[in-house]
Amino acid sequence: MPKKRKSRGRSKGAKGRDSILYCDGCGRPIPRGKAIRITRPVSIVDPQLRKELEKKGAIIARSYVTKTLCVSCAVYQGVRKVRAREERRTSARR
DSSP: OOOSOTTTTOOOOSOOSOOEEEOTTTOOEEETTTOEEEEEEEOSSOHHHHHHHHHTTOOOOOEEEEEEEOHHHHHHTTSSOOOOGGGTTSOOOO
């Protein structure tokens, strides 16, 4: 049976069994090598208020939130795209 991806969808290599993480989107347990992690800046202040404060010269700190997602949640949220069959065997690093 042909395999869909060269890495079988994981970045494990020859390290044995991966530890389990939980998806922040749906709570599904996923192996660490298959998890997709995204770090995004999140502002505590409302966007309109932020613009006004920045016009006056205020510096507003951002906090960074790291999410761990499974593949299906990452596709659903638009973090990853579904690739064509020919492109699936190669890794798409961003």
